Amino acid sequence: MSAKNIGSESRVSVLVDCDNTSPEILEFALRVVAQFGRVVLRRGYGNHATLANKWQEALVRLAFTPCLQYQYAAGKNTSDIALALDAMEAMFDERADTFCLVTSDSDFAYLCRKLRERGATVFIVGEAKSPDALRNASDQFFEWVPPAKLVPSAEAISIAPSPKEVTKSESPKKEDPKPVGKQRPKFVVEAVALLTGDTVEGKIALSPLGSYLRRSYPSFSPQVYGHSGLLDMLRTYDLLALEQEANGHWSVKVTQKE
Known part of the structure; x- marks a missing residue:
């Protein structure tokens, strides 16, 4: 799906098979699906x-509803059935028309096919071990790789304090506030690269880029990072190039500059 479709009002359902994947995959999955709708x-x-310790922390932090499924007999996994039933119910109730299944289990290939037969769009976010049967059953497969490179992106969003934290950290003394230095979080470059990866011209307008960033990071604001706006923020990146279109609007693309 191209970046031009980002502004659509597709209703996205993210369903996670916690028994067969790692909690570290959640943030990547949310960044991926943010380009496809709400x-x-x-x-x-x-x-x-499964739904304890690291999974409990991840689900709570990222506002997921935990769906606990007890095993009624040894060796029987009821979570898969619950996920599949909830997906079909959400489609028939028209609560969602786009589905992101976070799993590497090939058992969900049939669910993908049934959802697509009914007109739904299905994405899979899985690990390298995901079999071809699962990959090919979806509209698009996104492979999550857990290298250390993914860590700076998640940390970058937290280096700047939120407006509430800024207020709390202010000194009780009446001193002039120090100016906030302009920061360049890495996830902005990653967002541009992701959204322009399948476009012919390799660029994206600022409006859909801003919408994607807010969907990926609800607290995102250029002002938090010391910029007056998104355009001002993008101008500080060496890896990004801005272009002004004939209609006066701006677009951005990733360059090969270091």
Whole structure:
């Protein structure tokens, strides 16, 4: 799906097979699906042993609803059935028309096919171990790789304090506030690269880029990073190039400059 479709009002459901993947995949999945529409359902499925510790922290922090499924018999996984039933119910109730299944389990290939037969769009976010049967059953497969390179992107969003934190950290003394230095979080470049990856011209307008960034990071604001606006922010990146279109609007693309 191209970047020009970002502004559509697709209702996205993100359903996570917690028993067969890692909690570190969640943030990547949300960044991927933010380009396709508004996420209306966030659910994580697993047994009592899975939905604890790291999974509990990740689900709570990223506003997912945990769906606990007990094992009624040894060796029987009920989470898969619960996920599949909820996906079909959301489609028939018209609560969602786009589905992102976060899993590497080939058992969900049939669910993907049934959803697509009914007109839904299906994306899979999985690991390298995901079999071809699962990859080919979706409209698009996004492979999550857990290298150390993904860590700076997540950390970049937290280096600048939120407006509430700025207020709390102000000195009780009446001193002139120090100017905030302009910062360049890495995830902005990653967002431009992701959204322009399948476009012919390799660029994206600022309006859909801003919408994507706000969907990926609800607290995102150029002002938090010391910029007057998104255009001012993008001008500080060596890896990005801005172009003004004939209609006066601006677009941005990734360059090969270091």
